[in-house]
Amino acid sequence: QVQLVESGGGLVQPGGSLRLSCAASGFTFSNYPMSWYRQAAGKGRELVARITATGGRTNYADSVKGRFTISRDNVESTVYLQMNSLKPEDTAVYYCQRGVDYWGQGTQVTVSS
Numbered sequence: 001q002v003q004l005v006e007s008g009g010g011l012v013q014p015g016g017s018l019r020l021s022c023a024a025s026g027f028t029f030s031n032y033p034m035s036w037y038r039q040a041a042g043k044g045r046e047l048v049a050r051i052t053a054t055g056g057r058t059n060y061a062d063s064v065k066g067r068f069t070i071s072r073d074n075v076e077s078t079v080y081l082q083m084n085s086l087k088p089e090d091t092a093v094y095y096c097q098r099g100v101d102y103w104g105q106g107t108q109v110t111v112s113s
Contacts, residue, residue: 002026002102009094009107012086016111020081022096022104029077030054032099036070036081038092038109045095049081064090086111 008020020036033052039045049060049070058070069082079096086109093106 002098004096004098004102004104006094006096006104006107009109011110011112013113014087014111016086017084018086018109020083020094020107022079024077024098027098030074034072034079035097037095037097040092051079088112
């Protein structure tokens with residue numbers, strides 16, 4: 001069955017960095033675009049970044065452009081989100097998504113001093 005397992009979240013100070021990982025299994029990873037979403041407390045889920053199946057194209061929310069980088073390893077069936085220059089407003093649960101269907105369980109990112 002399809003499984004998406006996020007990891008790498010935690011508590012970081014403003015200006016710090018984190019790298020999230022989403023390990024995929026149960027399907028042919030290289031056939032699907034992948035996305036990272038986030039949901040802050042009391043808010044809706046928003047798209048953070050998306051990458052095509054081959055990794056050739058990416059797009060980002062305006063709020064994270066220039067700070068976050070999405071990438072993928074189709075051999076390891078893993079998608080990554082490198083987050084730099086983190087701000088308190090980046091605090092949220094971060095989810096990965098396969099295509100437009102399956103979701104992972106999420107990983108908490110908290111940016112606070």
